[in-house]
Amino acid sequence: MSIPGLGQIAPPQPTTTSTTRTITLRPFWEYRFEVPRRTGPTTVTPSTTNLPTGTTPSTTSATTIRLTTGKAERDGTELALNHTYAFPRGTRARILTYTGATLEVAGELPASERVAQYARPEDSPEVQVLNLHFALQEARKKAKERSRRDGGRPEQQQPPPGPRVLICGGPDTGKTTVARTLTGLATRAGGQPLVASLDPREGMLALPGTVSAAVFGTVMDVEDPAGGFGVRGTPSSGPSAVPVKLPNVYYFGRERVEEDVPFWRTLVGRLGGVVRAKMAADLVVGESGLVVDTPPASVAKGDIEMLRHAMMEFAVNIVVVVGSPDVQAALQKAWGSNKTLYGEPITFLPLDQSDGVVPRDYEFTKFTREAAIKEYFFGDAKRTLSPFTQSVGFDDLVIFKTPDDAEEGYDNRPDGLERAEISAEMSHWTLAVMNASVNDPLETIRQAPVMGFVAVADVDEDRRRLKVLSPVSGRLGNRPLVWARWPEPYINLLG
Structure with a gap:
């Protein structure tokens, strides 16, 4: 075939x-x-x-x-x-x-x-996670009582929503597993928690290189390699045995936060605004609260300010630190006396690192990244997708690229984008389709939500045409495409 x-x-x-x-x-x-x-x-x-x-x-x-x-x-x-x-x-x-x-x-x-x-x-590290879940359930119960009692107040006097939990720690401490477990337990208990992933390497419900948030109101896919946080949990061109989630996705386009901290902070701010609005608009979601998964943090690298920014943008009132006493001490020193925008104190909870955590080497992360890209377009062994291929003229697309850090003047370019010349170099790269117009300012385009992704299968410079692979049929129209520096091109997409 x-x-x-x-x-x-x-x-x-x-x-x-x-x-x-x-x-x-x-x-x-x-x-x-x-x-x-x-x-x-x-x-x-x-x-x-x-x-x-x-x-x-x-x-x-x-x-x-x-x-x-x-x-x-x-x-x-x-x-x-x-x-x-x-x-x-x-x-x-x-x-x-x-x-x-x-x-x-x-x-x-x-x-x-x-x-x-x-x-x-009691020797199992899961006892701590289970006890944390029970404590969060109590907080959700109180939030429900407050919202049903005080829901008629003016918007500026609305009671605080359910627990907003930020999970942080050093690299390979099991943060994402804790986030998934708390989400799964809350969903089983009948809640609809919001979940936000701020680590661009993870790509929750989206391709790597993104930050995203979604409501988890239905069961997660046990067979998903990412434990229910992977791309198979999103809408696609084929049926799904598990109800899909509808994420809000923003394209960071780099592997690590430190590669562009100002832009990461901007996207976290936009995502935080989306999350707060959703909790305010949906009573059940607001009562269920929020779980935030964060990038690896190191005190030596100065990542505490990064975590403080996330805490502020998501109005976090509970900080769970997994296997990293130094991170907890630094956070409590820098932020322990502060309160949320609802006037609540911030609670810091240490969590032991599970002895089952296995460090992820380069080969493993590369494999999972490429598998996610392939699954996004073609599905998996249980669900074969039918991607749509179209031949598009150079003049029918508007593609912007994120310049190399080494390029002169990069740091002085606040929009971080420039018009890309289409060439064979684009072959095998994935491009983000932005929910914006090609006539919008570059800053607006770069900060816009992502509608989806396409893959460049081939570039014919002589005929000035591209072969573009997309999950669903339809013209790209007036939507700008963004070509970032990460994830790297997947050469063997059909292998």
């Missing part, structure tokens, strides 16, 4: 039968695993004696897990009994049970796996 202008799609690889294994978990134990990123023999490294060894790996596209007895969850989202979940390549996940459970694991042998055992439930 081929897509016009994009070449031949590689045929599926053959599969072989694999051994089915049973994993028994006691209360508060966790089964942690990583699905191999590539097909082929894999050496599994079990860390406990109750995991089967010597299993011959297969070449299937995923590891499957079925809950056969008990109750279990992935990051706050409950697994259905006797339902088979398929986890695609590159997935790092954990299955946790509070009551005890039995799992049936099949498909490809995980690249690594272990069962985290705890002699006493």
Whole structure:
């Protein structure tokens, strides 16, 4: 099968039968695993004696897990009994049970796996997260009572919304996992929390290089490699087994905040305004509150000011610091005596880092980034999407680019954009489609919300035409496109 202008799609690889294994978990134990990123023999490294060894790996596209007895969850989202979940390549996940459970694991042998055992439930780091969830539920209950009692006041006297939680800490401390778990637990309890991701490397419900926010009023996708925060949770050109979310997305276009701190602060301010307006307009969302996931912070690198800015823009009243006592001490010293715009004190809570956190190396982050881009356009093994390809003339598109930091005068250009000359250099890059007009000022275009993304499949300079791949059909019209420096071009989009 081929897509016009994009070449031949590689045929599926053959599969072989694999051994089915049973994993028994006691209360508060966790089964942690990583699905191999590539097909082929894999050496599994079990860390406990109750995991089967010597299993011959297969070449299937995923590891499957079925809950056969008990109750279990992935990051706050409950697994259905006797339902088979398929986890695609590159997935790092954990299955946790509070009551005890039995799992049936099949498909490809995980690249690594272990069962985290705890002699006493209170020894599990998840007890702290669970207790935090119960405390947040109490705060949501009080917010509901306030809003139903005082909802008739003028807007400037409205009572504060539910808890607004900012999660921060050093690199590879498990911040995003905590954010997902709190979100999943709140959704299971009937809430509709807002979630904001301020780390451009994560790309919550969008491609990497973005900051975003969305209401999570429905269950998250257990099979999503990103645990429900990935691109499969957004509207696409195909059906979805899990209700989609509608994120507000802004394009940062760089990997790290420190590469353009002023622009990141601007986008966080715009996203904070969207979040506050949504909580004020929707009673249930306002009562459910907010969870904010932040980029890695280091006291030595001066990132405390970055966190302070996020706290202010989102009117945060609870700061959860994961595995980073120095970050907590610096934040309390700099911001501990301040109050929110609703006049509330700010509470700082330390959270132990889970012993299951695995540092993410360059190869892993590159794989997950490329997988997200491919899934955005083509779907996955369970949901094949049909992207739309169109040939567009150079004169029919208006593309702006973010200049290189090294270019002369970059720091003095507040809009941060310039008109791009279309050339073969654009091949294989993804471009952001901005919710603006090509006639708007450059500053307006750069700060506009993102409507979606397109991929440049080919550039024919002789004929002055591009082949552009988009998730849905339709002309780009008067919408400006932005070509940023990150994420890097994905050469093997069809591989």
